[in-house]
Amino acid sequence: MVRLLSLAFVAGLCFCFSKTAQCEEKRPPNIVLFFVDNLGTGDIGCYGSDLHRTPHIDRLAAEGLKLTSFYVASGVCTPSRAALMTGCYPLRVDMHVSGEGGVVLRPLDTKGLNPTETTMAETLKSAGYATGIFGKWHLGDQPQFLPTRQGFDTFFGIPYSDDMVKELKPDIWPELPLMRDETVIEAPVDRDYLVRRCTEETIAFIEKNKDRPFFAYVPHTMPGSTNHPFASPAFQGKSKNGKYGDSVEELDWSTGQVMDALKRLGIDDNTLVIWTSDNGAPRRNPRQGSNAPYQGDGYNTSEGAMRMPCVMRWPAKIAAGRTSDALCSTMDLLPTFAKLTGAKAPQNEIDGHDIASILFADSGDASPWDQDGFAFYQMDQLQAVRAGQWKLYLPLGPQEAKRFPPAANKQGSPALYDVRHDLHEDHEASAEHPEVVAQLTKLAEQIRQEVSEERRPAGKEESPQGLFMQ
Numbered sequence: 001m002v003r004l005l006s007l008a009f010v011a012g013l014c015f016c017f018s019k020t021a022q023c024e025e026k027r028p029p030n031i032v033l034f035f036v037d038n039l040g041t042g043d044i045g046c047y048g049s050d051l052h053r054t055p056h057i058d059r060l061a062a063e064g065l066k067l068t069s070f071y072v073a074s075g076v077c078t079p080s081r082a083a084l085m086t087g088c089y090p091l092r093v094d095m096h097v098s099g100e101g102g103v104v105l106r107p108l109d110t111k112g113l114n115p116t117e118t119t120m121a122e123t124l125k126s127a128g129y130a131t132g133i134f135g136k137w138h139l140g141d142q143p144q145f146l147p148t149r150q151g152f153d154t155f156f157g158i159p160y161s162d163d164m165v166k167e168l169k170p171d172i173w174p175e176l177p178l179m180r181d182e183t184v185i186e187a188p189v190d191r192d193y194l195v196r197r198c199t200e201e202t203i204a205f206i207e208k209n210k211d212r213p214f215f216a217y218v219p220h221t222m223p224g225s226t227n228h229p230f231a232s233p234a235f236q237g238k239s240k241n242g243k244y245g246d247s248v249e250e251l252d253w254s255t256g257q258v259m260d261a262l263k264r265l266g267i268d269d270n271t272l273v274i275w276t277s278d279n280g281a282p283r284r285n286p287r288q289g290s291n292a293p294y295q296g297d298g299y300n301t302s303e304g305a306m307r308m309p310c311v312m313r314w315p316a317k318i319a320a321g322r323t324s325d326a327l328c329s330t331m332d333l334l335p336t337f338a339k340l341t342g343a344k345a346p347q348n349e350i351d352g353h354d355i356a357s358i359l360f361a362d363s364g365d366a367s368p369w370d371q372d373g374f375a376f377y378q379m380d381q382l383q384a385v386r387a388g389q390w391k392l393y394l395p396l397g398p399q400e401a402k403r404f405p406p407a408a409n410k411q412g413s414p415a416l417y418d419v420r421h422d423l424h425e426d427h428e429a430s431a432e433h434p435e436v437v438a439q440l441t442k443l444a445e446q447i448r449q450e451v452s453e454e455r456r457p458a459g460k461e462e463s464p465q466g467l468f469m470q
Contacts, residue, residue, distance in 0.1 A: 012082065028127060028312060028341040030271040032206075032258060033333070035219040036083065036251055037077065037136060037161075038298060040281035041309045042290030043223075043248050049290065051241040052248045056256035057275055057311065061275070064273075064313030065359060066323045069367075069420070071374060071386075072279055072330050075298055075353075077138050077161060078104040079377075080278045081219070085119045085150070087334035087352035089377060092451050093117055094458035095139070097331040097380050099219050103379065105138060107164050107173045108466055111151060112140020114459040118346035121151030121215065125345035133157065134198040135219035142461040148181050150355040152217070155181050156201040159467065162221045174466040184461045184469045192230045194221045195247070199254040203261045210265045213341070219278070220254065222247035223289060232356070244289055261398045267316045272340070275308040276330070293423045295408070301376035302407035303391070303419060318359055325420055326358045327367040327374055327386060349454050365420070373443030375451070378404045385444040389420035390433075392440035398465030414441070 015135040035256070041047045043052040046061040051374035057173030073083030078098070079090030090096040097103065113119070132154045133147045140146070141159035148155055158178060165188065178189035202216050222231070224357045230236070230395050231246035247347045255275060279457030280298040281289025289298075296302020312318060312330070331352030331432055338345040353368035369387065376384035376391075381404050384393045393408040393415040401412070408425065414437050416430040430437050 001094060002296075008373040015295060026280055027270065028129075029266060029316070030206075030214050030216075030262075031124070031341075032202075032216045032262075032271060032273045033218065033392045034251075034255060034273075035081075035135075035217070036275075036277045037219070037221055038279060038289065039223050039248065039251075039277040039309075040289045040291035040298070040304060041294060042336050043281065043306065043311045044194055046311065047309045048292060051290075052239060052245050052252075054248065054252040056252050056259060058096055059253070059259075060273060060275055060313045061311040063320045064311060064318045064322075066070040067310040067328055068311070068323060068325045069327045070276065070308050070310035070329070071327070071366075072308055073306075074377065075279045075302070076103045077136075077278055080378075081138050082113055082331065084278075084330040085113065085121075086117050087120075087331045087346065087350035087373060088117075089331070089351050090453055091377055091380055092349070092351065092454060093456055097376065099460075105140060105160060107141060107169075108464040109140065109142075110459065110461055110464055112142055112145025112459045114457060115144055117150075117456070118348065119151045120337060123151075123334060123338050123343045123346065124213075124215045125151050125153075127341045128213060129341070129343075130205075130212055130423065131217075131220065132202070132205040132215070133217045134202045134205070135194070135217075136161065136194070136221045137219070140459060140461075141467055143182060143462050144461065145459055146179075146182055154205065155179060157198055157219070158189065158194070158221065162194065162224050174468055177467045177469075179467070184467050187467075187469050191221070193232050195254055196232045196234075196251050199257050201291055202258055206258070206261055206267075207265065210267055215337075216258075218258070220251055220262075222251055223281070238403075242340070272312065272314040272317075274310065274312050274333070274420075277308045280305045280308070295425045298409040300405075301378050301393075303423075303425065305407065306376060307419075314359075314361060324358055325365045326355070327354050327365075327369040327388070328358060329369070329374060348456070350432050351451075372402030372442065375444070375447045376407075378407075382444060382448050383407065385440050385447065386419065387440060387443060389418050390416060390436050390440060391419045392416050392430075392437060392444070394441070394444055417438075 046058040072080045072081040082095035135157045175188035177184040178186040230251040235250040280291040282298040291304030294303035296304035332355045417425040
């Protein structure tokens, strides 16, 4: 009798374990997305930096996938973030310029990401995800544009860049506000502590939602503006690269803290962690960041401005230690997340592609962008296009070049580079490959026409109000 009971007990345990395994297998992955500010590829150890200590980011690469042709859709903050959230070129969703015609949104801007757009957060919420953002939003500071109106359950951070402080426009701009959801809780916020506090809030959110799928979006404010890249006191003066290096090393600390929390909670195996930047470092000076090995500074259409470090780790699915040079973009994350989670993809036109096959299999360097062409826009001006190994800088007329100085090609003729093998773009190859020039020129015209015909309006607020503590 005892033996029979024991067998029944063991069988019951096996059934429970089997059911648990099935539940775990069916549960979609948690997603943590780090999206730091103004950091170049050459600032990270696993991409070649010998100035900054980034062991936790390097570990993500060693235990997952390192992408070496991963692009943002703009070399500046607001349009880059709009593309990430919507899977669209910024021009398509009218987030390529501010309400005043500038390159990024400012406090009290009349524009914001249109609430009718389907964001990454809304896509994941449709699959039952808890959603939180911890850091810098920069897609509109009016109530209808805030993250909590765009699919996020909670928001802790600042609504725009940390260098947009009252001192710059004392009669117009409010003190830099720290917000929780839709309420200003501090003004001005101490910028030195933003990374630390946002890290703590991210971990609290993960702990609260550990038993359900969650999406933690962590758009850290550092290295941030070149005027104030201050780390918290624990990191000040500790790097070999001044204040900029201090902030990079605090970002690495933050990454380690979040990874430790995932492991402590027993959910790291089923969590997809992605670490990348919104655009390259504005300057090549070592104390202002490095975009090596690429040409160019941040804020334009150069490789240095738009070709970002990106590592992805998901132990249950992504093989460790892989590197891929397949052409990928932040616009691909939304449709890829929809595929991985079973979420409903946006109904309106998007530009990104599902790149799950690139993440999970060593299928060479092929990419959907090789057929469609990836466009490099400076506001509304198409300046370059890439497909496969080739990037073509398009010829600009004198007035076009005067309006936006091109990242390359100052002679008004096409400039072609093999950016897969000639990373520093030392050899201009248009004369040797006229057929490639013709192919990419045709792709550029197709992109220009298609995006222009399918543009959608941004959100508008004719009477914007400042954010103040209540």
